[in-house]
Amino acid sequence: xxxxxxxxxxxxxxxxxxxxxxxxxxxxxxxxxxxxxxxxxxxxxxxxxxxxxxxxxxxxxxxxxxxxxxxxxxxxxxxxxxxxxxxxxxxxxxxxxxxxxxxxxxxxxxxxxxxxxxxxxxxxxxxx
Amino acid sequence: xxxxxxxxxxxxxxxxxxxxxxxxxxxxxxxxxxxxxxxxxxxxxxxxxxxxxxxxxxxxxxxxxxxxxxxxxxxxxxxxxxxxxxxxxxxxxxxxxxxxxxxxxxxxxxxxxxxxxxxxxxxxxxxxxxxxxxxxxxxxxxxxxxxxxxxxxx
Numbered sequence: 001x002x003x004x005x006x007x008x009x010x011x012x013x014x015x016x017x018x019x020x021x022x023x024x025x026x027x028x029x030x031x032x033x034x035x036x037x038x039x040x041x042x043x044x045x046x047x048x049x050x051x052x053x054x055x056x057x058x059x060x061x062x063x064x065x066x067x068x069x070x071x072x073x074x075x076x077x078x079x080x081x082x083x084x085x086x087x088x089x090x091x092x093x094x095x096x097x098x099x100x101x102x103x104x105x106x107x108x109x110x111x112x113x114x115x116x117x118x119x120x121x122x123x124x125x126x127x128x
Numbered sequence: 129x130x131x132x133x134x135x136x137x138x139x140x141x142x143x144x145x146x147x148x149x150x151x152x153x154x155x156x157x158x159x160x161x162x163x164x165x166x167x168x169x170x171x172x173x174x175x176x177x178x179x180x181x182x183x184x185x186x187x188x189x190x191x192x193x194x195x196x197x198x199x200x201x202x203x204x205x206x207x208x209x210x211x212x213x214x215x216x217x218x219x220x221x222x223x224x225x226x227x228x229x230x231x232x233x234x235x236x237x238x239x240x241x242x243x244x245x246x247x248x249x250x251x252x253x254x255x256x257x258x259x260x261x262x263x264x265x266x267x268x269x270x271x272x273x274x275x276x277x278x279x280x281x282x
Contacts, residue, residue, distance in 0.1 A: 081226055089229075091167045111254035115229035 062095050062105060062126040070126070077125035084094045085122055090111070102128055138276045145273035146188055152266035153181050159259070167194025167206075169263050170216070177209040177263055184270055203274075206267035221253025228252045 060073040067086045074082035074089075092108040102123050109119050155179055156245065165171045167189040184202035187195045225243060231252060246252045 080232060083193050084223075084227060093167075112227040113252075114227055114228055118229065 011051055034054070059125060059127045062089055062102060062128055063097070072123060073125040077116060077121045079121045079125070085109075085114075085118075089126065097128050099128055102126060142273045142276035145269045148183060149270040149273070150184055151180070152262055152269065153178055153185070154234045156262050156266070159262075173191035173209055174213060174260065174263060177206045180209075181263070181266060183207045184267075185236045188227070188270060188274055191202055199273070200271060200274050203267040205263045207271075210260050210262075210264030210267065213263065216258060217257045217260060218244075219255065220255040221248075225255035227243050 007095070011060065037074050058073065058076070060069050062070070067090050068084075070086040071082045074085050079085055088109065089105065092105060095102055095104050105126070106119055107125060115123075137267040156174065160166075160174055160178075165174065180202050185204070187199035187202070190196075191201075201271065222243060223244060225231050228235075231246075238268075248257055249255055
């Protein structure tokens with residue numbers, strides 16, 4: 001004899017069927033990016049000098065600067081929503097030290113479809 | 129064609145459901161690894177859920193004491209984690225709308241329902257909304273397996 005408990009078993013089966021039919025949208029948007037170089041701002045900082053009073057163009061470290069410092073640096077670079085972008089920069093740490101173009105960061109930012117100009121602005125404010 | 133006796137069918141189905149649960153878990157682990165889904169504590173939740181699911185799978189064949197009951201509770205925990213994941217992915221996408229170059233200037237002025245639709249359909253944001261549902265599906269398969277007998281019926 002099959003030892004099923006009909007109501008719960010039917011509920012499980014219905015759930016499985018519903019999930020199976022709905023499928024899984026596991027696609028990841030990959031916007032183009034990564035080719036442009038991040039130039040235009042002199043490297044004057046390696047990590048902890050990213051306060052709002054820092055000179056325009058001063059870079060902060062994507063690996064070691066605080067979220068506030070990155071927010072300030074992105075704000076100076078003219079990035080809109082600098083606080084939200086700073087969160088993303090911190091989230092995807094660490095970045096390879098031997099990649100001055102911050103390719104890993106560019107790849108991750110591309111998932112948000114920020115556009116090439118915004119990506120370049122973000123990278124221009126940071127060093128690895 | 130070789131067909132199993134009808135009495136063996138529940139055992140086959142049960143083993144099949146457990147195997148499908150295991151396959152689903154392995155596939156989820158592979159997907160999480162390729163996505164490098166370990167940035168921060170919240171992204172570790174599905175990994176924890178996979179460990180719980182593995183423990184539940186190990187308990188189901190143990191037909192003694194409360195093993196099956198514990199396995200069901202663990203499967204329900206995974207189901208909850210899965211539901212949380214779906215909601216969280218939608219929220220992540222919603223909060224990313226303002227970062228998308230197509231909506232950066234207009235996001236706050238879009239109708240609320242349209243914003244949520246864009247988030248649910250992953251038209252904005254990076255998170256696949258239904259991907260965590262695979263864990264829930266695996267948990268449901270295992271839960272179903274616990275209601276089938278482990279011996280051929282007579």
